[in-house]
Each structure stands twice: as C-alpha cells, then as structure tokens.
Amino acid sequence: MILNANAVLPGWIAWMIIAIFSCLWVTLGWWLGRKNNSLEDFMLAGRNVGLGFAVATAMATWVTSNTTMTAPQLTYQLGIWGMVGYSLGAVGLILFAPLAKRIRNLMPQGYTSGDFIRLRYGNTAWRVFLLISLFYSFGWLISLGMAGGLLVEALSGISYFYGMSVIVLVCTLYTVFGGLKAVIATDFVQTILILLGVIVLAFLVIDTVGFDRMHEALKSERPMLLNLLLPASIMFLFNNLFFGVGEIFHSNVWWSRAFAFAPKIGQKAYLLAGLFWLPIPIVAGFIALAAPALGINVPSPDMVAPLVAGKLFGLAGAILVFIVVFSALASSLDSVLAATSDLIVKDIYKGHFSHDASEGQMRKAAVYIILGLGFLTWALALLKLATLGALLHFTGAFVASTIWPIAVGLLYPHGRGNVATLAMISGTVIGLICYFTIGFYVAALTSAAASMIVMIFVVRQKNCFEWQSLSNNIIYNGENK
Amino acid sequence: MPLRFITLLIITFLPFSAAFSQTINVTDNDYSAGYATLNWFSATGNTFELEEYVGEEWVLIYKGQDRATSLSGLSDGTYSYRLISDGDKVGETISFTVQHYSLKNAWSFFATGAFMLTILIFMLIRRNLYSSSYTGNIE
Numbered sequence: 001m002i003l004n005a006n007a008v009l010p011g012w013i014a015w016m017i018i019a020i021f022s023c024l025w026v027t028l029g030w031w032l033g034r035k036n037n038s039l040e041d042f043m044l045a046g047r048n049v050g051l052g053f054a055v056a057t058a059m060a061t062w063v064t065s066n067t068t069m070t071a072p073q074l075t076y077q078l079g080i081w082g083m084v085g086y087s088l089g090a091v092g093l094i095l096f097a098p099l100a101k102r103i104r105n106l107m108p109q110g111y112t113s114g115d116f117i118r119l120r121y122g123n124t125a126w127r128v129f130l131l132i133s134l135f136y137s138f139g140w141l142i143s144l145g146m147a148g149g150l151l152v153e154a155l156s157g158i159s160y161f162y163g164m165s166v167i168v169l170v171c172t173l174y175t176v177f178g179g180l181k182a183v184i185a186t187d188f189v190q191t192i193l194i195l196l197g198v199i200v201l202a203f204l205v206i207d208t209v210g211f212d213r214m215h216e217a218l219k220s221e222r223p224m225l226l227n228l229l230l231p232a233s234i235m236f237l238f239n240n241l242f243f244g245v246g247e248i249f250h251s252n253v254w255w256s257r258a259f260a261f262a263p264k265i266g267q268k269a270y271l272l273a274g275l276f277w278l279p280i281p282i283v284a285g286f287i288a289l290a291a292p293a294l295g296i297n298v299p300s301p302d303m304v305a306p307l308v309a310g311k312l313f314g315l316a317g318a319i320l321v322f323i324v325v326f327s328a329l330a331s332s333l334d335s336v337l338a339a340t341s342d343l344i345v346k347d348i349y350k351g352h353f354s355h356d357a358s359e360g361q362m363r364k365a366a367v368y369i370i371l372g373l374g375f376l377t378w379a380l381a382l383l384k385l386a387t388l389g390a391l392l393h394f395t396g397a398f399v400a401s402t403i404w405p406i407a408v409g410l411l412y413p414h415g416r417g418n419v420a421t422l423a424m425i426s427g428t429v430i431g432l433i434c435y436f437t438i439g440f441y442v443a444a445l446t447s448a449a450a451s452m453i454v455m456i457f458v459v460r461q462k463n464c465f466e467w468q469s470l471s472n473n474i475i476y477n478g479e480n481k
Numbered sequence: 482m483p484l485r486f487i488t489l490l491i492i493t494f495l496p497f498s499a500a501f502s503q504t505i506n507v508t509d510n511d512y513s514a515g516y517a518t519l520n521w522f523s524a525t526g527n528t529f530e531l532e533e534y535v536g537e538e539w540v541l542i543y544k545g546q547d548r549a550t551s552l553s554g555l556s557d558g559t560y561s562y563r564l565i566s567d568g569d570k571v572g573e574t575i576s577f578t579v580q581h582y583s584l585k586n587a588w589s590f591f592a593t594g595a596f597m598l599t600i601l602i603f604m605l606i607r608r609n610l611y612s613s614s615y616t617g618n619i620e
Contacts, residue, residue: 077516077553095601098609222554224515224581231587232514238594245601299549300518301509390509407601411608439511445594452597 009310009318014156014163017322022170024189025330029174029182039359042179042366043111043342044260051269053184054261057335058273060187061253062093063194064140065147065329066392068284072305074236075285076298078441079225081233083285088237089244093274096248100258100266102410106470113255113406114347119470120409122417128424129405130347132398133250137340138380139395141373144333145381146391147302151325154306155318164381167326171333172374175341176367180260183334190327194280197324201309201317202283208312209290217293225289236441239396243444246399249406253339333377341369396444397435401427403448404455413465415458427451504572505531505564509551512579519562519575520549526566534561534574555579 036042049057067086074082107116113133118126145168152163174182215226224230248254258266288304296311298304309321345366350357357365385391405420431447504524510517521529531550532539542562543550552560561576 076551077511078514079554091598095605098605102609218554224556225554229584230515231582231584232511234584234587235582235590238591238598241594241598297543297545297547298551299520299547301516301551301553304551403601407604411604439513441514442590445590445597448597449593452600 009156009315009322011156011158013315013319014152014158014322017319017326018152018163018166018170021323021326021330022166025170025182025186026174026177028186028189029176029178031178032181032185033178036179036181039363039366041181042363043338043345044256045180045184047260047262049184049257049261049265051265053188054257054265054269055272055276056191057184057187058093058254058257058269059277060191060194060328060331061257061335062089062248062273062277062332063191063280063328064332065144065151065325066332067281068194068198068325068328069147069151069302069305070143070392071281071284072288072308073301076225076288076291076301076304078233078236079222079230080228081230081237083282083288085233085237085240086281086285087278088241089281090274090278091241092244092246092248093270093277095245096254097267097270097274099249099407099410100254100261100270101264103255103258104261104263104266106410106467107259108471110259110470111256112343112346113250113252114343114351116255116409116470117406117420118347118351120417120465121405121415121420125405125417125421125424126347128421129250129402130343132402132424132428133252133343134340136247136251136395136399137336137343138376139391140336141333141340141377142380142385143391144329144336145377146384147325148329148333149381149384150300150302151306151322151329154303155310155322160384161382165378167329168333168374168378168381171330172337172370172377175334175337175374176370179366180256180338183338184260186334187331190331193327194324194331195276197320197327198280198283201313201320201324202286204313204317205287205290205308209293213293214289218289221292232439232441235439235445239441239443239445242400242403242448243393243396246396246401246403246444246448250399250402251339252343253335256339256342337370337373337377340373341366344369344373390440393440393443394435396440397431397447398428400431400444400447401425401451404451408455408458412458413467414461415455416461416464419454419458419461423451423454426454505562505575507575507577510577512577513582515555515579515581516551516553517555517577518549518551521564521566521572522548524548524564524566524571526571528567530565532563532565534563539563557581 040046071083071086074086110116114126114130117129145164148167149160149164152158153160218226261269284305287308290308291298291304294311296307298307306321309317345362349365350362401424405423408415427447427450430450431443434446435443505519505521508518508520528546530541531543533542557579559576559578561574563574564571
C-alpha cells in the first residue's frame with residue numbers, strides 16, 4: 001500500500017542516486033578493506049584513528065536517519081520541545097567524552113563493551129548486558145532499515161520493499177568488505193553531505209515559508225505544538241536525554257570507537273562531536289513545522305520531513321533530502337552492523353562457544369555475522385512493526401537501565417555484579433511498565449531512575465575491584481575468564 | 482491505560498469486531514499527547530474527503546488521494562471524523578477524546594530527570610578530576 005500519492009522524485013532518479021552512492025560506498029569499502037591485515041584492523045581500524053576522522057565518525061554515526069526523520073516526526077507530534085528534546089541526545093556524546101578517555105586508559109587492549117562488563121561485574125551481569133545490548137542493536141538496525149524504505153517511498157513512490165532491500169544490502173556489503181576503516185572513512189564523507197544538506201534545507205524553509213506563516217498555521221490548526229507547557233513534551237525532554245545517554249554509554253558502537261581512536265583523542269572527539277551534533281535535530285525538526293503552512297497532508301508522521309522538502313523545493317529539494325537521509329542512514333547502519341558483529345564475535349562466539357578461536361576464525365565469523373545481521377534486519381524491517389519513533393523509544397527502557405552500572409563501574413571501585421545485574425533488570429522492567437501505562441516519553445527516564453535507586457546500594461559496599469585487572473592483554477586475546 | 486491497551490488488542494484481532502467494519506481506523510495514537518493517525522486503507526474510491534465535526538458542522542480537513550492523515554497538536558476535547566469517498570459518505574463516524582496529562586505530573590518527571598543529570602555530571606567531573614589517584618599506574 002503506497003501512502004503517499006504525490007511522490008516528487010521520479011523513480012529513475014531515486015534509483016540513480018542509490019546506484020551512484022552505493023557504488024561509491026562499496027568501492028571505498030573494498031579499497032580500504034584490502035589494507036586490513038589483522039582482526040584489530042578489521043574491528044578497530046588499527047586503534048589509531050586521528051581527531052578529524054574521530055569527530056566525523058562520532059557525529060555521523062549519531063546523525064542517523066532517526067535524527068533526520070524521527071526528529072521531525074517528534075516535532076510534528078510533540079511540538080517545540082519535541083525538537084529541543086531530541087537535540088538533548090547530544091548530551092550523551094558530551095558526557096561520554098571523559099568516559100572514552102577512561103576506557104582507553106583502563107583497557108588499552110579491550111575490544112568491546114561486553115569485555116568491560118564481564119571483567120568488572122562477572123558473567124551474570126555480562127549476559128544480562130548482552131541481552132539488552134543486542135535487543136537495542138536490533139531495534140536500531142530495524143529502524144534504520146525501515147527509514148530507508150520509508151524515505152524512498154515518501155519521495156519517489158517506489159515501493160517500501162525495494163527501497164529498503166537495496167539500502168540494507170548495500171550497507172551490509174561495504175561493511176563486510178572494509179570493516180571499521182570503511183565505516184569511518186565513509187562517515188567522514190557522509191558527515192559533510194549531512195551538514196551541508198541540513199543547513200541548506202533549513203535556510204530554504206525559513207526563506208520560502210517564513211516564521212509568520214508557519215506560526216499562524218500552527219496556531220490555527222495545531223495549537224498545542226506551540227505550547228511550551230504541553231505536558232507530554234515536558235516529560236519527553238529528560239526522557240530523550242537519558243535515552244541518548246543510555247544508548248551511548250552501553251552500546252558497542254561507541255566503545256569500539258573509544259578503542260579505535262588514537263590515545264588521547266577520544267575525549268576531545270566525543271566532546272566536539274556532541275557540540276556539532278546538537279543543532280542538527282533542531283534544524284531537522286524545524287522543517288516539520290512548515291507542513292501545516294504548506295497544506296501538506298502527512299499520511300504517517302515519520303514521513304513529514306521528506307514530504308515537506310519535496311513539496312517546497314520540488315525535484316531539487318527531494319534530491320537533497322534523499323542524499324542527506326541516505327547518507328545519515330548509511331553512516332549509522334554500517335556502524336551498528338560492525339559494532340554488533342564485534343560484540344557477537346567477541347562475547348558470544350568466542351566468549352561462549354569457541355574459547356580458543358584464532359584471529360582468523362574470528363575474522364571469518366565476523367563476515368558471516370555481518371551478513372546474518374543484514375539479512376535479519378531486512379526480514380524484520382519488512383514487517384514494519386511500528387513507526388520509527390515508537391520502535392526506537394521502546395528500546396529506551398532497556399538501554400537507560402545500563403547508565404548507572406556503567407558510570408559507577410568505570411568511575412568507582414565499589415559495586416559487585418549482583419547489584420549491577422539487579423539495577424539493569426529492575427530498570428528495564430520499570431521502564432517497560434511505564435512505557436505501556438504512561439507513554440514512550442517516560443520509559444527511559446523511569447528506567448534510569450529505577451536503576452539509579454538500586455545502584456545507590458553500591459555506595460555501602462567496600463572497595464572490591466582492582467583496576468589493573470582490566471589492562472591484561474591475555475584477557476582479551478587468550479582464554480576467556 | 483493497560484485496560485485500554487488490552488481492549489485495543491482484542492478489538493483489533495477479533496474477527497467480528499467493530500474495527501473490521503470501520504472504514505476509518507486510528508493508529509499511532511496517544512490521546513494524552515494530542516496526536517493520532519487516521520487511515521482508511523479499506524475504503525474504495527479515488528478521491529477522499531476527511532471531515533471533522535467542529536461546532537455544529539462538518540469541516541473539510543483533507544481532500545485528495547492519500548489514504549491516511551496524521552493529526553497532532555490537539556487540545557483537550559472530543560473529536561469526530563467522517564470519510565467521504567468520491568462524493569459519498571462511507572463507513573461510520575469515528576470519535577476519540579484527547580485528555581492531556583496534568584502539568585504537576587509532567588513537572589515531577591522533569592524534576593526527576595534534572596536531579597539525575599546533576600548527579601551524573603557531578604560524578605563525571607569529580608572522578609575525572611581525580612582520575613590519576615584511582616587508575617593506578619595505567620597510562
């Protein structure tokens with residue numbers, strides 16, 4: 001069923017853009033992949049990424065298709081605070097900056113976030129953490145896959161199935177070829193495209209529609225979107241902040257970068273990336289507010305941004321939005337594929353099934369796992385279970401429960417695994433209850449609050465952890481403890 | 482809210498339920514936040530008009546070939562909609578009530594978030610400043 005009967009971008013142009021960028025990314029992935037000589041090269045880009053690429057990859061990975069399509073959706077549903085709340089996702093990057101430095105110092109030979117949880121808190125906490133992390137990763141992958149299909153359908157009328165399938169396939173291929181090096185290099189190019197595109201679009205919206213016209217239309221048709229005291233939006237503000245913090249603190253996407261960046265680069269890179277990222281959701285969300293003034297019908301709230309751009313700027317705008325969102329999508333899909341594969345290879349394949357796996361075996365496993373993840377993403381995205389915003393925020397209850405165990409675990413020697421495990425489980429349960437009884441805009445906040453209350457008991461425990469045990473090379477490359 | 486959720490599930494999946502005879506369906510809705518998406522996938526026709534009951538008359542809010550529309554920014558109140566397909570009214574009128582959360586509840590969540598953020602920032606700054614004293618000689 002095609003929702004949008006007024007597609008702006010001719011199908012052949014959409015396919016041409018997809019083909020050109022797909023060839024570019026896959027070729028880049030293959031070319032960079034030739035230089036991967038070891039597992040460390042493939043998974044962590046040789047642990048030597050410089051500041052420029054570090055900032056670009058952190059920023060591009062966090063500018064997802066969700067940023068460019070869900071931020072407008074939430075603005076369209078929750079008003080001004082919807083876009084401001086979404087931009088508070090930058091706080092996660094900024095707060096992770098000192099932790100990135102700490103992670104690099106404590107675990108110079110580490111590979112994954114799972115390594116840290118296993119060594120710091122023990123096997124039970126590690127397994128609970130893996131469940132949360134993998135569930136979140138799948139949620140993110142599916143939302144990215146869906147975004148690709150929705151984008152193509154909204155702008156060109158090409159069926160969701162074809163658009164989504166091609167985009168997932170292309171991203172999977174160049175990640176398989178190039179590993180993290182390809183991911184980071186393509187992120188650099190994608191960052192430039194995203195920044196330029198979003199700035200141009202926002203400027204054109206203001207210039208073409210104007211603040212007054214937007215304000216009048218909103219006031220008459222959707223008055224509550226201008227209300228700074230809209231209760232659901234106020235509840236959303238810190239919920240989205242803690243959702244972002246939970247995503248970044250726990251996800252191997254960010255830990256793998258902390259390991260991959262050259263020494264002393266991580267803190268600066270994450271701080272700068274957070275500051276550069278902060279205005280992007282506001283700009284993207286702002287575009288959605290033009291929809292009532294333009295008389296655009298929005299069949300599904302997650303389509304509002306491409307529909308506005310297409311209506312306002314015709315073919316040129318549709319092409320620009322297409323390139324921006326495709327870049328944002330690709331820059332995140334490859335990162336999540338790579339990082340999730342690392343976690344599965346290291347923590348599940350080697351950690352649970354094949355303790356003596358060699359580097360070569362792990363490298364081979366990584367390829368198969370990336371392909372498998374790509375296929376699962378495609379299959380689950382095909383079902384189109386919910387809108388982008390709803391799907392994403394469902395995972396908030398899970399990830400926010402990990403904030404305090406990770407922060408306390410990295411910064412204090414107190415706290416045993418049983419407390420951390422209880423914090424993650426209770427946070428997740430409370431968050432899910434609130435998700436269904438109140439709404440998605442409180443799930444992460446309540447999850448983090450419940451987790452924090454449990455972790456308070458950690459303060460009473462005596463010092464129990466030796467930091468030195470995190471730096472032993474044998475732990476990561478020898479037998480699993 | 483849980484009862485509404487379960488009821489919605491039952492209504493959606495029961496074969497002889499009202500949902501299957503309704504032409505207009507409501508999806509992706511949160512009446513406490515003032516938004517909902519209406520769709521009419523099952524309606525036949527080429528041009529559709531969606532009308533909202535405002536005051537004492539039906540007001541056109543959408544006309545075209547799309548099969549869904551998203552509403553948002555709705556204030557507290559009851560909203561009714563009907564669908565016209567190629568000039569003929571089709572299906573039943575659909576109604577729902579928007580009731581926003583109280584500001585008191587909203588500010589409670591806000592305050593909780595602000596408190597947690599303050600604690601987290603304090604922890605990060607304080608422990609980062611004293612990092613050399615607790616990392617041992619890892620550098």
